[in-house]
Amino acid sequence: MPVMWTIYLVIAFTATGGFALQGPEQIHIAYGYSPSEMVFMWSTDESSSSVVHYAPANDPSQVSSQEGNCWKFTFGNPAGLHYVHRVNVTGLTPGQKYVYQVESNGQHSQNYTFTAMCTDKDWVPQFIFYADMGRHGGAPILPHLRQEVKLPENVAIFHVGDFAYDFNSDGGKNGDAFMNRIQDLGAVVPYMTAVGNHEIPYNFSHYLNRFSMPTNGNKFWYSINIANIHFVCYSTEVYFTRGPIDEQFEWLKEDLAEANTKFNRDKQPWIIAFGHRPMYCSNIDEDDCTTQHSIVRAGLETLFYENGVDLIIQGHEHSYERLWPVYNGTVTARDYINPKAPVHIIAGTAGCNDADGLCVNPMLGSRGPWSAFRSWLPGLYGYGRLRAPNSTHLYWEQKLEFLGMREDEIWIVQHNHGPFTK
Numbered sequence: 136m137p138v139m140w141t142i143y144l145v146i147a148f149t150a151t152g153g154f155a156l157q158g159p160e161q162i163h164i165a166y167g168y169s170p171s172e173m174v175f176m177w178s179t180d181e182s183s184s185s186v187v188h189y190a191p192a193n194d195p196s197q198v199s200s201q202e203g204n205c206w207k208f209t210f211g212n213p214a215g216l217h218y219v220h221r222v223n224v225t226g227l228t229p230g231q232k233y234v235y236q237v238e239s240n241g242q243h244s245q246n247y248t249f250t251a252m253c254t255d256k257d258w259v260p261q262f263i264f265y266a267d268m269g270r271h272g273g274a275p276i277l278p279h280l281r282q283e284v285k286l287p288e289n290v291a292i293f294h295v296g297d298f299a300y301d302f303n304s305d306g307g308k309n310g311d312a313f314m315n316r317i318q319d320l321g322a323v324v325p326y327m328t329a330v331g332n333h334e335i336p337y338n339f340s341h342y343l344n345r346f347s348m349p350t351n352g353n354k355f356w357y358s359i360n361i362a363n364i365h366f367v368c369y370s371t372e373v374y375f376t377r378g379p380i381d382e383q384f385e386w387l388k389e390d391l392a393e394a395n396t397k398f399n400r401d402k403q404p405w406i407i408a409f410g411h412r413p414m415y416c417s418n419i420d421e422d423d424c425t426t427q428h429s430i431v432r433a434g435l436e437t438l439f440y441e442n443g444v445d446l447i448i449q450g451h452e453h454s455y456e457r458l459w460p461v462y463n464g465t466v467t468a469r470d471y472i473n474p475k476a477p478v479h480i481i482a483g484t485a486g487c488n489d490a491d492g493l494c495v496n497p498m499l500g501s502r503g504p505w506s507a508f509r510s511w512l513p514g515l516y517g518y519g520r521l522r523a524p525n526s527t528h529l530y531w532e533q534k535l536e537f538l539g540m541r542e543d544e545i546w547i548v549q550h551n552h553g554p555f556t557k
Contacts, residue, residue: 161178163320165326167224178216180216201225247322249325262289263291264295266483268297269488284324293329295450296410301333303337327366327368330370332375342355362523372412395553406445414432417502456509457481457506460478464503471547484517485517510542529549530546
């Protein structure tokens, strides 16, 4: 085994007569099924071994290694790197910080660090949320995100659909470029994802091959408990692609019922759902959320209401909007004190590539009574921060890329967690 924490680079002569650095790239991690697991993924230009070497950051001489698998990915990816690697590292100590390298056939990445999910009862992590990021050449919020992941309180990123614009563009090279741009983020904190409409081409092949969420097979839905929050990811794309609507609905129904048992709701009182397309919005682009008969709303709103989902985070619209607690088009209160319906947030301002990055989804008309705050200007970028300090208080703030300013913030106070039908 190689000496740990030395950076290895292999120089290869290319067909064009130049030199190129060969080795693992597009490295990113994701939470596994338990706090003692972490999933590592990367890509290479040839079939090779898949190994993660890791050690406690406070004792780097105690190196462990685990192997995974490699597969060929060419469907919708003729010009991108063809070999994807996945290693599920188990047996981690919750809350422990580790240093690691990934290796393929003797070619090593640089050193990165990650922290296994903490299980302390008084742990208060913070999460970064955004959707619709894929500005060619790099989204303007990337420098801010690189600083965010250096803060110990920020433990994971949730990207709620629409990546790269698009993964399959330029034969997959655009997808590779995007994954390399987010490597500084995804290699050090779990990069959790939901699928969006821009992942539809080639039957979602890029999304399915590039990410690995804690799902049962190649599904677009999953849930995960982190601290006092039960996160639920769902796919809105099943409603627009003749997808497995009933299968997802039954899974959501079962998952939310389990989350609402007294034992589980006491441990994770907050339930936060996230999926790409919104149920409501103030935009005037004729998307599903602009209609009185939203397909997504008809499919999922009652289920979330009946199971007491506290917050629903969405994207798709390249704008920011915060709603009052609302169900079936009716506002239940114009505050966030013990809300009797879910609160919706649309966080689609991370930086798409539409209209050369202007991301035009205008908000020029009147807004529904459920809209508490909305923001849209061409080229206005931002992302959200989320944390739940305790069982009764949940905090959200929207940060602007411009000077890192805070654009919006709310506290949701809930003393009566559970189905809103009670």
